[in-house]
Amino acid sequence: xxxxxxxxxxxxxxxxxxxxxxxxxxxxxxxxxxxxxxxxxxxxxxxxxxxxxxxxxxxxxxxxxxxxxxxxxxxxxxxxxxxxxxxxxxxxxxxxxxxxxxxxxxxxxxxxxxxxxxxxxxxxxxxxxxxxxxxxxxxxxxxxxxxxxxxxxxxxxxxxxxxxxxxxxxxxxxxxxxxxxxxxxxxxxxxxxxxxxxxxxxxxxxxxxxxxxxxxxxxxxxxxxxxxxxxxxxxxxxxxxxxxxxxxxxxxxxxxxxxxxxxxxxxxxxxxxxxxxxxxxxxxxxxxxxxxxxxxxxxxxxxxxxxxxxxxxxxxxxxxxxxxxxxxxxxxxxxxxxxxxxxxxxxxxxxxxxxxxxxxxxxxxxxxxxxxxxxxxxxxxxxxxxxxxxxxxxxxxxxxxxxxxxxxxxxxxxxxxxxxxxxxxxxxxxxxxxxxxxxxxxxxxxxxxxxxxxxxxxxxxxxxxxxxxxxxxxxxxxxxxxxxxxxxxxxxxxxxxxxxxxxxxxxxxxxxxxxxxxxxxxxxxxxxxxxxxxxxxxxxxxxxxxxxxxxxxxxxxxxxxxxxxxxxxxxxxxxxxxxxxxxxxxxxxxxxxxxxxxxxxxxxxxxxxxxxxxxxxxxxxxxxxxxxxxxxxxxxxxxxxxxxxxx
Amino acid sequence: xxxxxxxxxxxxxxxxxxxxxxxxxxxxxxxxxxxxxxxxxxxxxxxxxxxxxxxxxxxxxxxxxxxxxxxxxxxxxxxxxxxxxxxxxxxxxxxxxxxxxxxxxxxxxxxxxxxxxxxxxxxxxxxxxxxxxxxxxxxxxxxxxxxxxxxxxxxxxxxxxxxxxxxxxxxxxxxxxxxxxxxxxxxxxxxxxxxxxxxxxxxxxxxxxxxxxxxxxxxxxxxxxxxxxxxxxxxxxxxxxxxxxxxxxxxxxxxxxxxxxxxxxxxxxxxxxxxxxxxxxxxxxxxxx
Numbered sequence: 001x002x003x004x005x006x007x008x009x010x011x012x013x014x015x016x017x018x019x020x021x022x023x024x025x026x027x028x029x030x031x032x033x034x035x036x037x038x039x040x041x042x043x044x045x046x047x048x049x050x051x052x053x054x055x056x057x058x059x060x061x062x063x064x065x066x067x068x069x070x071x072x073x074x075x076x077x078x079x080x081x082x083x084x085x086x087x088x089x090x091x092x093x094x095x096x097x098x099x100x101x102x103x104x105x106x107x108x109x110x111x112x113x114x115x116x117x118x119x120x121x122x123x124x125x126x127x128x129x130x131x132x133x134x135x136x137x138x139x140x141x142x143x144x145x146x147x148x149x150x151x152x153x154x155x156x157x158x159x160x161x162x163x164x165x166x167x168x169x170x171x172x173x174x175x176x177x178x179x180x181x182x183x184x185x186x187x188x189x190x191x192x193x194x195x196x197x198x199x200x201x202x203x204x205x206x207x208x209x210x211x212x213x214x215x216x217x218x219x220x221x222x223x224x225x226x227x228x229x230x231x232x233x234x235x236x237x238x239x240x241x242x243x244x245x246x247x248x249x250x251x252x253x254x255x256x257x258x259x260x261x262x263x264x265x266x267x268x269x270x271x272x273x274x275x276x277x278x279x280x281x282x283x284x285x286x287x288x289x290x291x292x293x294x295x296x297x298x299x300x301x302x303x304x305x306x307x308x309x310x311x312x313x314x315x316x317x318x319x320x321x322x323x324x325x326x327x328x329x330x331x332x333x334x335x336x337x338x339x340x341x342x343x344x345x346x347x348x349x350x351x352x353x354x355x356x357x358x359x360x361x362x363x364x365x366x367x368x369x370x371x372x373x374x375x376x377x378x379x380x381x382x383x384x385x386x387x388x389x390x391x392x393x394x395x396x397x398x399x400x401x402x403x404x405x406x407x408x409x410x411x412x413x414x415x416x417x418x419x420x421x422x423x424x425x426x427x428x429x430x431x432x433x434x435x436x437x438x439x440x441x442x443x444x445x446x447x448x449x450x451x452x453x454x455x456x457x458x459x460x461x462x463x464x465x466x467x468x469x470x471x472x473x474x475x476x477x478x479x480x481x482x483x484x485x486x487x488x489x490x491x492x493x494x495x496x497x498x499x500x501x502x503x504x505x506x507x508x509x510x511x512x513x514x515x516x517x518x519x520x521x522x523x524x525x526x527x528x529x530x531x532x533x534x535x536x537x538x539x540x541x542x543x544x545x546x547x548x549x550x551x552x553x554x555x556x557x558x559x560x561x562x563x564x565x566x567x568x569x570x571x572x573x574x575x576x577x578x579x580x581x582x583x584x585x586x587x588x589x590x591x592x593x594x595x596x597x598x599x600x601x602x603x604x605x606x607x608x609x610x611x612x613x614x615x616x617x618x619x620x621x622x623x624x625x626x627x628x629x630x631x632x633x634x635x636x637x638x639x640x641x642x643x644x645x646x647x
Numbered sequence: 648x649x650x651x652x653x654x655x656x657x658x659x660x661x662x663x664x665x666x667x668x669x670x671x672x673x674x675x676x677x678x679x680x681x682x683x684x685x686x687x688x689x690x691x692x693x694x695x696x697x698x699x700x701x702x703x704x705x706x707x708x709x710x711x712x713x714x715x716x717x718x719x720x721x722x723x724x725x726x727x728x729x730x731x732x733x734x735x736x737x738x739x740x741x742x743x744x745x746x747x748x749x750x751x752x753x754x755x756x757x758x759x760x761x762x763x764x765x766x767x768x769x770x771x772x773x774x775x776x777x778x779x780x781x782x783x784x785x786x787x788x789x790x791x792x793x794x795x796x797x798x799x800x801x802x803x804x805x806x807x808x809x810x811x812x813x814x815x816x817x818x819x820x821x822x823x824x825x826x827x828x829x830x831x832x833x834x835x836x837x838x839x840x841x842x843x844x845x846x847x848x849x850x851x852x853x854x855x856x857x858x859x860x861x862x863x864x865x866x867x868x869x870x871x872x873x874x875x876x877x878x879x880x881x882x883x884x885x886x887x888x889x890x891x892x893x894x895x896x897x898x899x900x901x902x903x904x905x906x907x908x909x910x911x912x913x914x915x916x917x918x919x920x921x922x923x924x925x926x927x928x929x930x931x932x933x934x935x936x
């Protein structure tokens with residue numbers, strides 16, 4: 001234990017003694033803009049991820065509402081066909097890469113260190129770099145709205161040869177490819193950090209099979225990210241080379257084969273689906289037990305099912321390509337694998353039902369969203385199973401049936417999971433409860449609005465309405481369902497507006513929450529709300545799967561251990577905290593400049609900016625992790641007086 | 648990386664839950680990811696070699712298989728030297744580690760020089776470019792990405808080599824200026840050396856080695872050769888002993904992580920050499936039979 005408290009690369013000293021280091025003096029501000037720009041605190045980074053992601057979530061939502069308004073009546077000319085293409089391209093790209101993925105990153109950051117009993121992630125400065133790189137990628141993707149070329153318009157999966165210079169001569173495709181490369185870098189770096197954190201920074205006694213399910217899902221998601229993103233990164237690089245350096249990867253006249261893009265894209269794209277849904281399964285697995293007053297039913301099975309989903313997820317990509325004529329053997333194989341992946345997913349659903357079964361249910365707002373997730377995700381799963389049969393899929397391919405299916409899994413699944421999570425963990429990080437009445441109003445508005453929007457799309461699809469269609473004729477029989485769906489979309493938009501306004505109101509005026517307002521089970525609820533910079537006064541010793549539940553019922557043993565830990569740590573010099581740094585944001589800023597210059601083919605400027613980035617990274621490594629000590633136990637008076645106790 | 652760290656067991660890190668140092672674990676995860684990067688590039692090459700369009704170059708007619716075999720051998724030997732460097736620093740022998748690192752760097756540079764020669768030969772002698780055929784597109788992108796990895800590895804090795812000169816009593820950023828100068832001299836010497844050697848190779852290939860050729864070479868490349876020698880002298884000067892350094896067995900983990908990367912890049916080359924070069928001699932490119 002004594003060794004466990006010592007950081008191997010610990011460097012002593014206090015920021016007050018920090019020497020000016022080359023370009024940047026080590027920042028020490030604890031409040032204000034500089035504190036946020038240079039922070040290495042996983043909680044602040046998580047909150048910034050959340051803020052940026054929510055903003056993009058609203059932007060993507062507005063894009064969706066314009067799409068629905070365009071489709072409200074037949075032969076509508078509200079927006080031009082090209083602008084419509086920009087809208088659906090950016091709606092998909094924004095919602096996946098700039099809203100749901102970073103919202104999940106926000107929760108990885110906020111929760112993982114707290115759930116595993118750590119003071120921060122393994123590489124705090126690298127974590128800040130991931131955040132600012134994400135912001136850089138988001139800017140590159142969206143800068144098209146403000147320039148003559150326009151926003152990317154080749155669809156969120158950018159099928160070759162649509163992205164070639166023949167079909168997209170302007171730089172919108174360059175912004176799209178470069179922006180996604182930068183976002184991919186951000187995700188890979190963040191995932192490497194979280195893999196290391198979850199495997200290596202667990203508190204004493206926190207064995208892998210005691211890890212909270214959300215942290216397990218974060219681990220599996222991180223592995224999926226590092227294994228899936230390279231495929232699209234190389235595919236995007238091939239497009240970039242085709243566009244900028246005249247290669248022939250997708251140039252049919254010189255032997256290129258556009259079908260390769262589809263394979264490479266979906267080898268990433270299908271695991272990506274699980275990257276979006278596995279964290280939501282994690283939130284649900286934390287929320288359902290808490291509000292059912294029961295431990296999670298079949299914990300190991302839930303964990304292994306998650307791993308199984310991640311594993312099989314790499315072998316089903318071609319079910320997005322049944323119509324390309326792969327041949328019967330390949331079609332049959334991918335259809336079977338797709339059906340097989342429903343098994344671990346179904347197992348999870350049954351485990352959640354098993355958790356609810358016989359529980360003492362408390363229907364608070366997070367629980368409502370969690371139950372909504374169960375229903376809606378199941379609906380999306382059922383239409384997913386229908387797609388897995390290749391002959392049926394040939395009929396449904398590229399129709400609104402597909403649109404209905406993936407919105408049920410991505411809104412009904414991922415987003416409902418996130419709504420539940422935001423409501424559930426809000427009191428932990430802002431110290432105030434979200435208003436219950438308006439929370440429930442937002443739930444019912446979102447629930448009804450969502451189903452009204454997307455349920456009719458099943459029928460639209462089966463009636464032949466193709467997706468990404470700019471407008472349609474009045475004699476197609478699609479008018480009624482489209483009008484209904486658009487009205488539903490307005491209701492859904494209203495619900496999300498209520499949800500966000502309720503969060504904002506609660507941030508200022510919500511009822512003050514104690515450390516453990518839900519009487520929960522995992523370690524994040526054992527510390528004050530909002531958590532102090534150093535998270536844990538004493539690194540906890542974990543004795544059971546529901547670690548905080550155990551502590552609540554073994555107060556004496558816990559107090560004894562914590563007194564010992566605090567004393568040991570004080571003997572080691574106190575709680576060690578990492579120093580803030582300018583270099584993560586500087587290197588990400590240089591990457592942003594490089595990306596923009598590259599997109600407009602100004603290579604000397606782009607290379608110079610990359611040079612600045614490399615220099616910043618080098619100075620970052622010379623700067624070292626640094627660190628200082630805090631002594632909250634001295635301020636608290638008696639060391640061992642349990643700051644973690646529930647009030 | 649201080650005195651306290653030096654007493655730690657370099658095989659494990661007691662401060663982590665698994666005993667594996669954080670940096671090493673991160674690097675292993677990165678290598679898993681990098682496998683997928685190369686996997687995608689190699690797959691692209693292998694898919695397209697089965698569908699050559701008319702006029703696609705015949706690989707066996709343009710490869711310099713002897714040269715590539717030689718550079719492959721050199722790269723593999725650099726892995727041996729890397730392992731020796733890791734071993735040396737684990738035993739706390741900084742001077743021995745520096746020699747091994749320098750040989751590793753040189754072998755990496757020889758490999759890169761061979762690749763520069765090969766690319767030059769393909770483009771200017773055999774007229775295979777990245778744009779004029781699908782073979783050129785996949786070949787240059789794949790081997791170029793690998794070459795970039797080697798170059799980054801060489802840069803990393805060089806930075807680690809220079810880092811090993813940080814004085815134990817370093818105050819402020821003074822030694823950093825010295826380190827940057829050291830790196831600049833290193834870079835100039837390396838670039839001039841590659842330029843001079845490649846120039847010699849091209850001249851020798853064109854006319855054979857004789858008096859006229861040597862005289863012409865001296866006129867065109869004399870300054871480069873002199874610059875290289877001067878740079879080597881500079882490196883010798885920077886590398887002279889200065890007393891105790893802040894680099895010891897406590898840094899073994901950093902050197903070992905770098906070694907993992909280097910070995911990985913070498914292993915990837917074995918796969919590329921087999922799948923891109925040797926395969927063409929056993930099973931020539933063409934449509935699936």
